[in-house]
Amino acid sequence: xxxxxxxxxxxxxxxxxxxxxxxxxxxxxxxxxxxxxxxxxxxxxxxxxxxxxxxxxxxxxxxxxxxxxxxxxxxxxxxxxxxxxxxxxxxxxxxxxxxxxxxxxxxxxxxxxxxxxxxxxxxxxxxxxxxxxxxxxxxxxxxxxxxxxxxxxxxxxxxxxxxxxxxxxxxxxxxxxxxxxxxxxxxxxxxxxxxxxxxxxxxxxxxxxxxxxxxxxxxxxxxxxxxxxxxxxxxxxxxxxxxxx
Numbered sequence: 001x002x003x004x005x006x007x008x009x010x011x012x013x014x015x016x017x018x019x020x021x022x023x024x025x026x027x028x029x030x031x032x033x034x035x036x037x038x039x040x041x042x043x044x045x046x047x048x049x050x051x052x053x054x055x056x057x058x059x060x061x062x063x064x065x066x067x068x069x070x071x072x073x074x075x076x077x078x079x080x081x082x083x084x085x086x087x088x089x090x091x092x093x094x095x096x097x098x099x100x101x102x103x104x105x106x107x108x109x110x111x112x113x114x115x116x117x118x119x120x121x122x123x124x125x126x127x128x129x130x131x132x133x134x135x136x137x138x139x140x141x142x143x144x145x146x147x148x149x150x151x152x153x154x155x156x157x158x159x160x161x162x163x164x165x166x167x168x169x170x171x172x173x174x175x176x177x178x179x180x181x182x183x184x185x186x187x188x189x190x191x192x193x194x195x196x197x198x199x200x201x202x203x204x205x206x207x208x209x210x211x212x213x214x215x216x217x218x219x220x221x222x223x224x225x226x227x228x229x230x231x232x233x234x235x236x237x238x239x240x241x242x243x244x245x
Contacts, residue, residue, distance in 0.1 A: 002039030003240050007067060009041055009060035010034065010236060011097070013053055013084050014073040014195055016046030024049075026196030026224040027073065033229035038236055041065070047083055054091045061096065068097040069239045071232055073195045073223060075104030075137065078145030100239060103195065103223060104149045106231045110156035115227070116219045117189045118162055124217040126187045133163040134216070136177050136205055137193040139170025147173060150193050163189070171204055181214035188216040195223030 012034070014027050024046065031042045041063055045056030060068045070088060072081050081102055088097050103109065113135065121128045135157065137150030150168050158166040169180035181188065192205055209216045222228065 003237065005039060005041045005063075005065065007065055008236070008240055009063045009065035009068050010038075010043065011053070011056045011060050011068060011070045012042060012044045012073055012232075013056075013070055014044070014046050015080055016048035024196065026221065029226075030073070030223070030229050030232065033226065034232050034236070037229060037233040040236065047080060047087070053084065053087050057088065057091055057093045057097060061093065066096070067239075067244070068093065069236055070097050070099045071235065072099060072102040074102045075193050075195065075223075076145040076149035077102050077105060078149075079140065079142045098239070100235055103228065103232065104153070104193065106235065108231050108234075109222065109228075110153050111160070112225060112227050112231070113153060113191050113193075113219075113222055114157050114160045114162050116222060116225055117157075117191050120217050120219045121163075121187075121189045124189075126189060126217060128162050128164075128189070130164050131187040131189055132184055133157060133166045133191060134169055134177075134180055134188050135166065135191045135193050136169050136171070136180075139173035141172060146170075153193060177205065177208045178212055181208060181212045181216060185215070188214060189219065190216050191219045192221040194221040196221055 012031050027044050031044050035042045043056040043060050045051055045053035072084055074081050117133050118128050121131055135154045138146050140146040154166050154168045169175050169177040206218055
């Protein structure tokens with residue numbers, strides 16, 4: 001079902017990739033997919049780099065649509081999503097733009113992670129039922145939101161009972177990904193709880209696998225999956241059906 005672009009404009013907000021072979025490739029790809037699925041006009045804005053979040057908001061506002069849906073392509077409602085809120089307000093769009101729930105908290109994401117990990121395992125010759133699923137998040141010294149979101153997704157993924165075990169690890173807090181990779185000799189599928197293949201999703205996790213010599217396969221960043229766009233589109237449809245307060 002397509003939505004009316006005269007009524008709603010969309011801004012996909014992300015951090016902005018640092019590193020990786022194709023900076024912000026996931027952002028551009030998801031924007032194109034969301035446009036195709038919803039029929040809406042979609043702008044992209046980042047906190048670091050270009051296109052700036054403020055520029056995207058201004059272009060969305062100039063479209064004439066009375067409502068702007070800002071979808072945060074982050075994995076938790078933590079420090080950076082608060083930065084998005086602050087910058088929306090500072091740019092003067094607080095009354096017109098509504099911030100939606102971040103991608104990492106979408107209830108459909110655990111199933112997407114399990115499906116991606118299962119496909120990666122089978123393609124690489126691992127039997128999921130005898131393998132470990134290791135979900136790697138960023139973690140943060142600035143607050144518990146990142147680790148909490150990662151653990152919640154892991155708990156939901158474990159309910160699928162597709163893998164022998166499900167564990168979590170982090171880049172910036174314990175248990176660190178290197179230690180987690182070395183903690184088990186079981187074949188391991190590593191799922192990146194990140195939006196794009198920037199420095200963290202595209203470089204840090206594969207480097208950790210290579211450096212530890214772990215028997216592990218990497219799914220890549222979950223936000224880079226084509227299956228993420230339908231989740232975003234569904235959230236926008238719910239937004240469109242919600243009356244203006």
